[in-house]
Amino acid sequence: MSVIYIVLTVSVIVGVAFFIVFLMAVKSGQYDDSYTPSVRMLFEDELVKEKTKQSINIESD
Amino acid sequence: MGNNSCFHCGDDCGNHPITFQDKSFCCNGCKTVYEIFNENDLTCYYDLQNSPGAIPKEIEGKYDFLSQENIVEKLTEFRSDEVEIATLYIPHIHCSSCIWVLENLKKLNPNISDSQVNFGKKTVRVTYNPQATNLKTIVILLSSIGYEPYISLDDFKTGKQKINRTLIYKLGVACFAFGNIMFLSFPEYFEINEFWLEQYKHMFRWLMFTLSIPVVFYAAQDYFISAYKGLKAKLLNIDVPITLGVSVLFIRSTVEIVFDIGSGFFDSLSGLVFFLLLGKFFQQKTYDFLSFERDYKSYFPIAITKIEKDGSENAIQVYDIEKGDRLLIRNEELIPVDGILINGKGKIDYSFVTGESQPVTKQSGDKLFAGGKQTAGVIELEALKSIEQSYLTQLWSNDVFNKNKEDGFTNITNNISKHFTIAILTIAVIATIYWLFTDTSKAMNVFTAVLIIACPCAIALSAPFTFGNLLRIFGKLKFYVKNASVIEQLAHINTVIFDKTGTITSNKQSNAEYEGISLSDSESLVLKNSLRGSNHPLSRTLYNILDEHNIITLDRFEEHIGKGIEAKHDNINLKVGSASFVGNAEQTSNLNTTVHVSSNDVYKGKFTFYNSYRKGVAKLFNQFKKHFDLVILSGDNEGERENLKKLLPGKTKLIFNQRPDDKLEFIKFHQSEGAKVLMIGDGLNDAGALAQSNVGIAISEDVNVFSPACDAILDATKFKQLYRYVMASKSAIKIIKWSFVLSFIYNVIGLYFAVTGQLAPVVAAILMPLSSISIVVFTTICTNFIGRRLK
Numbered sequence: 014m015s016v017i018y019i020v021l022t023v024s025v026i027v028g029v030a031f032f033i034v035f036l037m038a039v040k041s042g043q044y045d046d047s048y049t050p051s052v053r054m055l056f057e058d059e060l061v062k063e064k065t066k067q068s069i070n071i072e073s074d
Numbered sequence: 075m076g077n078n079s080c081f082h083c084g085d086d087c088g089n090h091p092i093t094f095q096d097k098s099f100c101c102n103g104c105k106t107v108y109e110i111f112n113e114n115d116l117t118c119y120y121d122l123q124n125s126p127g128a129i130p131k132e133i134e135g136k137y138d139f140l141s142q143e144n145i146v147e148k149l150t151e152f153r154s155d156e157v158e159i160a161t162l163y164i165p166h167i168h169c170s171s172c173i174w175v176l177e178n179l180k181k182l183n184p185n186i187s188d189s190q191v192n193f194g195k196k197t198v199r200v201t202y203n204p205q206a207t208n209l210k211t212i213v214i215l216l217s218s219i220g221y222e223p224y225i226s227l228d229d230f231k232t233g234k235q236k237i238n239r240t241l242i243y244k245l246g247v248a249c250f251a252f253g254n255i256m257f258l259s260f261p262e263y264f265e266i267n268e269f270w271l272e273q274y275k276h277m278f279r280w281l282m283f284t285l286s287i288p289v290v291f292y293a294a295q296d297y298f299i300s301a302y303k304g305l306k307a308k309l310l311n312i313d314v315p316i317t318l319g320v321s322v323l324f325i326r327s328t329v330e331i332v333f334d335i336g337s338g339f340f341d342s343l344s345g346l347v348f349f350l351l352l353g354k355f356f357q358q359k360t361y362d363f364l365s366f367e368r369d370y371k372s373y374f375p376i377a378i379t380k381i382e383k384d385g386s387e388n389a390i391q392v393y394d395i396e397k398g399d400r401l402l403i404r405n406e407e408l409i410p411v412d413g414i415l416i417n418g419k420g421k422i423d424y425s426f427v428t429g430e431s432q433p434v435t436k437q438s439g440d441k442l443f444a445g446g447k448q449t450a451g452v453i454e455l456e457a458l459k460s461i462e463q464s465y466l467t468q469l470w471s472n473d474v475f476n477k478n479k480e481d482g483f484t485n486i487t488n489n490i491s492k493h494f495t496i497a498i499l500t501i502a503v504i505a506t507i508y509w510l511f512t513d514t515s516k517a518m519n520v521f522t523a524v525l526i527i528a529c530p531c532a533i534a535l536s537a538p539f540t541f542g543n544l545l546r547i548f549g550k551l552k553f554y555v556k557n558a559s560v561i562e563q564l565a566h567i568n569t570v571i572f573d574k575t576g577t578i579t580s581n582k583q584s585n586a587e588y589e590g591i592s593l594s595d596s597e598s599l600v601l602k603n604s605l606r607g608s609n610h611p612l613s614r615t616l617y618n619i620l621d622e623h624n625i626i627t628l629d630r631f632e633e634h635i636g637k638g639i640e641a642k643h644d645n646i647n648l649k650v651g652s653a654s655f656v657g658n659a660e661q662t663s664n665l666n667t668t669v670h671v672s673s674n675d676v677y678k679g680k681f682t683f684y685n686s687y688r689k690g691v692a693k694l695f696n697q698f699k700k701h702f703d704l705v706i707l708s709g710d711n712e713g714e715r716e717n718l719k720k721l722l723p724g725k726t727k728l729i730f731n732q733r734p735d736d737k738l739e740f741i742k743f744h745q746s747e748g749a750k751v752l753m754i755g756d757g758l759n760d761a762g763a764l765a766q767s768n769v770g771i772a773i774s775e776d777v778n779v780f781s782p783a784c785d786a787i788l789d790a791t792k793f794k795q796l797y798r799y800v801m802a803s804k805s806a807i808k809i810i811k812w813s814f815v816l817s818f819i820y821n822v823i824g825l826y827f828a829v830t831g832q833l834a835p836v837v838a839a840i841l842m843p844l845s846s847i848s849i850v851v852f853t854t855i856c857t858n859f860i861g862r863r864l865k
Contacts, residue, residue, distance in 0.1 A: 053177065
């Protein structure tokens with residue numbers, strides 16, 4: 014039954030690992046803007062049109 | 075043809091749309107933006123949303139101050155030789171197309187390496203190479219595609235703002251500990267004398283103890299601090315019994331596992347803290363795109379053009395303006411300081427300050443007040459004061475802006491906590507004394523059990539969940555409330571004070587009446603057509619009021635800025651504008667705004683504009699009149715007194731000619747007589763009154779545009795609903811009182827177990843979450859019911 018020590022250790026380690034990941038996610042600002050990313054991820058597919066790239070520069074003066 | 079809407083911005087194109095690539099545009103600005111996107115393969119912009127754009131504004135010279143090194147310094151958050159990062163606030167961000175095009179800025183300017191939108195905050199964070207481009211170029215690029223950044227004096231603070239995430243961390247800690255402790259304590263709930271359990275239970279218990287340490291000393295920290303502060307101020311706030319419960323739980327549980335008496339209450343402890351924090355989190359509803367803390371700084375420009383003695387023009391920061399400086403104010407620019415008009419024709423729109431939308435004409439030598447916006451041509455003025463000492467900005471030196479409204483207000487939870495704490499302590503003491511005489515060994519057990527079970531988790535959760543949910547319901551109904559305590563204050567209101575201009579009147583439409591010799595058909599035809607060409611707000615209003623006529627081409631059309639319009643068609647020579655312009659010298663002074671008309675130099679008559687009141691004003695006042703005192707507090711003259719008397723219930727007090735600080739004093743005086751004041755205003759001139767009142771609500775035609783510091787922002791379209799919102803707040807208080815009753819019932823059941831000395835951990839572990847969850851369910855259902863009735 015001493016396997017319980019291993020099981021407990023594993024369960025605590027897994028728990029703590031997830032907890033640390035959560036803290037890192039909060040710290041990186043992932044929860045600061047919960048709306049924009051949901052829209053942003055839909056854009057990727059529509060950007061395929063590749064043509065001669067030319068950009069315009071609007072000069073300030 | 076007439077119903078064409080612009081492909082870019084969705085506005086009506088009128089009768090002469092500009093057609094380009096089979097698409098119609100309302101103006102050249104919109105067409106240009108389309109061309110820019112078209113050339114750069116960004117037309118996907120239009121696939122995502124119909125007509126997403128805005129008409130680009132004219133910008134000449136407006137952003138010259140962005141070439142100033144010290145101003146750029148303030149606006150950027152990171153600067154090095156290769157990389158600069160700036161976050162710009164763009165009020166127009168409103169749909170997914172906006173996100174898409176702003177995040178593709180690098181296609182329009184290759185020197186921009188990255189741009190990231192925060193939709194909620196309406197900001198874009200641009201990373202660019204300062205060697206090849208600069209902030210000014212980027213701002214001009216953004217403006218030219220219809221996304222004009224809003225840069226105000228408010229941005230003039232150094233350093234990044236810190237985002238406070240401690241509540242999320244605490245919630246995370248409590249949730250993690252709660253979950254794990256639940257797992258660990260589960261075996262001991264039922265299997266009491268099982269062999270293997272006896273072997274390992276000590277390890278389980280010490281693990282639970284370890285997990286509960288961060289819960290008590292980190293996650294529950296705020297409750298300890300608040301209880302300490304409360305006791306110091308001789309107040310028994312709700313955090314006192316909570317702290318008592320948490321400490322007793324922790325100490326008793328530790329004692330139990332040390333002396334091997336039982337398994338302790340670590341599960342209840344962590345669950346309690348978790349639920350309490352959840353309530354706090356739920357109550358925190360913030361509207362990223364709104365700000366309730368704005369003062370004049372959000373309206374004022376960051377820099378202004380100064381004319382040096384040698385005639386050269388220089389952009390300087392507005393804080394550097396000194397008395398005697400010559401300043402240049404362009405069209406659409408705000409006057410930052412009080413001054414005297416030196417050169418040019420002033421046509422000052424004070425709508426920011428007073429809510430009054432009609433511009434005032436000023437001659438050279440006239441005094442100009444800070445906060446006005448020049449609407450015609452360039453003017454020069456001499457500063458009389460520095461920015462902080464100007465007439466308008468002085469208002470903010472009043473103490474009322476430094477006071478926190480929540481201080482000195484005992485909320486409903488703390489009110490009940492006073493009696494609750496005393497009652498609990500009494501019960502605990504009586505029960506302990508009883509057991510001291512019956513069974514001494516149980517006395518300590520009973521004492522702690524009472525304090526544990528009576529821990530007012532459910533009471534503490536009632537208000538956060540009720541108000542938090544109502545806050546969200548109000549938000550959906552376009553009534554944006556700053557925080558939960560505002561709803562509670564709203565429920566205690568007995569006096570309602572309205573500002574007039576811009577609050578009960580609408581800025582958008584006006585009514586006009588014509589007096590004088592009636593115009594012939596051909597004359598009104600020319601009148602309508604000449605107004606059509608003018609962009610002056612009065613012309614626009616009049617144009618919308620007049621009957622429909624055919625479109626004709628005028629032989630001659632000339633707009634004299636600040637005077638009026640001259641138009642010629644066939645043999646009619648029409649003049650529309652101010653009295654002196656149309657040649658009517660004997661004009662008596664009039665309280666109302668007028669537009670005069672003459673035809674072939676013969677004076678015809680005038681259009682007098684009346685304020686148009688918002689729909690439902692009379693009805694709203696009649697709803698309020700039964701239980702509330704009503705006051706109209708206006709900065710305007712008495713011109714509308716008679717109209718208002720007819721419109722509003724007889725008991726409404728009408729007070730005119732109030733300066734901003736008069737309004738503030740008026741409210742202060744009534745509060746000293748016991749009135750709980752709800753102030754409804756719109757302009758910066760109401761800012762003092764909004765701050766002084768118990769609840770200040772700002773009315774806004776467009777919530778994205780700025781409104782002064784207040785407790786709540788109400789969308790103008792929902793104005794007539796105001797009474798029902800106040801009533802809903804009153805019902806919320808009732809809900810909270812009922813949930814108090816509910817939680818008392820749970821407490822009585824729990825106390826029975828505690829007083830009789832049979833509180834097992836499993837009972838506590840069931841009772842505590844059960845009471846909390848049922849309170850949450852009860853308040854949520856009730857508030858949703860109120861919310862449904864509001865729609």
